[in-house]
Amino acid sequence: MSYHFQSSGIRLPDFSRGKRKTQVGSTKHFTGGLVLGDREGVRFGTESHLEKNAVLLLAYRATTLDLIEQVRFAWYDEDGEYFDHYIDAVQWRTDGKVVGYAVRPMGRVSDAYLRKLARIKEQAIAQCFLDDFRLFSEKDVCPVELHNATLFHSVRRSDDFADPVAQDVCKNVCGIATVGALVDKTGLEGMGFRAVVRLIRSGHIQMLRNEKIERSTEIIRTRVA
Template identity: 60%
Template sequence: MTDLSLGGGIRLPAASRGNRDTQVGSTHHFSGGIVLGDGCGVRYGLESHLEACAALLLSYRQDVAEITEQVLFEWFDEDGVIHKHFIDFIKLSPNGTKVGYAVRPTARVSARYLAELSRIKEQAIGQGYLADFRLFTEADVCPIELFNAKLFHSVRRPDCFGDVVAQDVFNKMKGVVTVGQLVSECGIEGMGFRAVVRLIKSGHLQMLNYERISYETMVFKASLI
């Protein structure tokens, strides 16, 4: 990645890794971009609100190393004619497994579209290009997971002071405690809350229940720092 610096020392995100440029603007549907990943991150182009949700959900799951959007895959129909298909997202797992996602609302999922995806899936898996190819619709958007993904995204930047304080509290904690208790022990209010959330995101803290992260959320130590 090229390190582009401005006068104030700001590092720009890396360019999209996709094989197709997404629309910058549209009068008919949502379009935009998001920066994901550690450090200065990588820019991702988005062409629907559902794609924005999918990008957030996939990127903040523990089993995901990275995602790439708009990846070209060439497939052939029953007559042997080659077609281009841009896979909306490909998820790369830490073990190297790649899973593709076609993002589309259920209202726009026709029998013809499903048949085409099925053919693409068969060829992508057969060629060893993907381990699986899945359809992602609004039914796959869990409100709880999306809330937490948005929270993780909002606190993604490290804090050289708050993180050190939270890690010290983390090292001393025992048993199951609430996020609020840890924040109180940090003694730095909002900075402490954000640092504790980052510990949940990193997997060092694990939630006892599946819920929206709040001060009442109960957590326990899952791994050492």
């Protein structure tokens, strides 16, 4: 649950929903955490820089409904012995599918590890626990998508003043426009830019090309409400 402090109105994010606590510090590898969600959000632990990137990419894809880290799945080996495997990230998608991701750099992917993942995948699908189980490596990180996901994350909190102004400007878009043109019409400079980015994230406007979101980015209006 989120904790509300009556004196200041501050609400802390919900605790992680993962079944295993991630490390909060290490001398050998990156550890960290994110808060996902538009309001107070929920904590999401990561144990590598690649995991952090994977979480940002998956969380801000339009096909993602929900994302949970460290989801426990019990699997058995060829001798019938059971083990717990903690899936790094599980994505609930808009098409109804549930997809698990094992996040690991290719330099640490061995044949034995791939055989283990294949066995877990077969059992998870057979038990209707997942619809798919995939390896996520550095090869799956698109710099453009990561830039935009990071931008979406940085502006995720709504602005009660700027957002309605940007929405009114968006209603008057006819044909192709640019992000910069919309920002100029808001008259809010940086606040306006962040509000326009949120409209891209919400699907009110759509980019014409897969590129880093900048003032020169061309957009079209897709919906008003």
